[in-house]
Amino acid sequence: xxxxxxxxxxRPDPPDPPGDALPLSRKLALFAGDIKVxxxxxxxxxxxxxxxxxxNYPAATPAPGHVPAAGQLxxxxxxxxxxxxxxxxxxxxxxxxxxxxNPRTARRALxxxxxxxxxxxxxxxxxxxxxxxxxLGFWLLYANPWPALLGPPVxxxxxxxxxxxxxxRLCHYYLxxxxxxxxxxxxxxxxxxxxxxxxxxxxxVLCWTAGFDIVYACQDYASDVATGVFSVPAKLGVARALWVxxxxxxxxxxxxxxxxxxxxxxxxxxxxxxxxxAVGLLFVEHALVRADDLSKVGLAFFTVNGVISxxxxxxxxxxxxx
Numbered sequence: 001x002x003x004x005x006x007x008x009x010x011r012p013d014p015p016d017p018p019g020d021a022l023p024l025s026r027k028l029a030l031f032a033g034d035i036k037v038x039x040x041x042x043x044x045x046x047x048x049x050x051x052x053x054x055x056n057y058p059a060a061t062p063a064p065g066h067v068p069a070a071g072q073l074x075x076x077x078x079x080x081x082x083x084x085x086x087x088x089x090x091x092x093x094x095x096x097x098x099x100x101x102n103p104r105t106a107r108r109a110l111x112x113x114x115x116x117x118x119x120x121x122x123x124x125x126x127x128x129x130x131x132x133x134x135x136l137g138f139w140l141l142y143a144n145p146w147p148a149l150l151g152p153p154v155x156x157x158x159x160x161x162x163x164x165x166x167x168x169r170l171c172h173y174y175l176x177x178x179x180x181x182x183x184x185x186x187x188x189x190x191x192x193x194x195x196x197x198x199x200x201x202x203x204x205v206l207c208w209t210a211g212f213d214i215v216y217a218c219q220d221y222a223s224d225v226a227t228g229v230f231s232v233p234a235k236l237g238v239a240r241a242l243w244v245x246x247x248x249x250x251x252x253x254x255x256x257x258x259x260x261x262x263x264x265x266x267x268x269x270x271x272x273x274x275x276x277x278a279v280g281l282l283f284v285e286h287a288l289v290r291a292d293d294l295s296k297v298g299l300a301f302f303t304v305n306g307v308i309s310x311x312x313x314x315x316x317x318x319x320x321x322x
Contacts, residue, residue, distance in 0.1 A: 035088035045313025050183035204255035274315035
């Protein structure tokens with residue numbers, strides 16, 4: 001039957017262009033969403049706290065309230081952003097096949113075909129070059145060669161995380177160690193040496209990250225068991241994995257206290273308040289998640305832990321200038 005001439009002709013919307021045909025701005029937006037740029041909030045506050053603490057440690061020299069050079073701050077930010085981008089791009093590339101068979105991750109850009117592996121590889125190369133350039137900047141501008149010398153092994157360590165889940169349940173703690181490098185590297189970039197505070201901070205970040213990563217991995221229990229991915233939930237079951245996460249967060253709380261004690265008197269009451277708040281929020285996080293109800297894992301993972309890192313970083317920096 002032929003429709004009347006006056007009738008509107010309804011045509012289906014054109015399909016989205018394939019990934020290779022998308023404009024660069026759209027590709028970059030998809031890429032940023034896929035690697036969760038917002039999750040930079042987990043490690044960045046600790047890197048900044050370590051930066052300002054290093055510039056004022058020990059308390060006698062220089063006087064409290066010393067601000068690192070603007071160039072040093074910019075180089076640290078550049079290193080953080082580029083290193084994380086490389087690590088996350090490597091994660092997505094290496095895990096593309098696993099992501100494709102996991103219902104939670106099957107819609108990510110690579111398994112869904114929204115972006116190509118070549119695009120991820122190109123971004124990885126560009127960001128790796130930017131990371132090494134920023135590391136070299138500390139040598140050329142501030143006579144500190146350590147970031148340039150340690151940059152390659154650090155980037156390799158960060159990018160190796162996806163391999164760990166293929167052979168060890170300790171992959172959660174390896175991820176924690178990757179984030180724990182942030183305060184250590186920032187300290188070395190400012191002082192050119194290591195002291196006790198960043199090591200205690202690294203331990204706290206390691207345990208804090210590993211704990212919430214175990215909680216997050218509980219969502220993938222069935223997929224991990226089916227595909228042979230190594231994780232604490234896949235080995236122990238969700239209920240016992242949550243207890244491992246709780247005990248790991250107890251260790252994190254103890255190490256946060258050790259950070260404050262090792263950096264006295266630069267860190268004081270404001271940082272102590274941040275630790276108390278962090279401990280309270282960890283209780284909230286574990287109250288939100290139960291073995292028979294994982295519906296609030298997203299809230300526990302991002303919102304609660306984001307507040308923890310921002311509060312500790314901000315209140316610690318407040319103490320530096322108090």
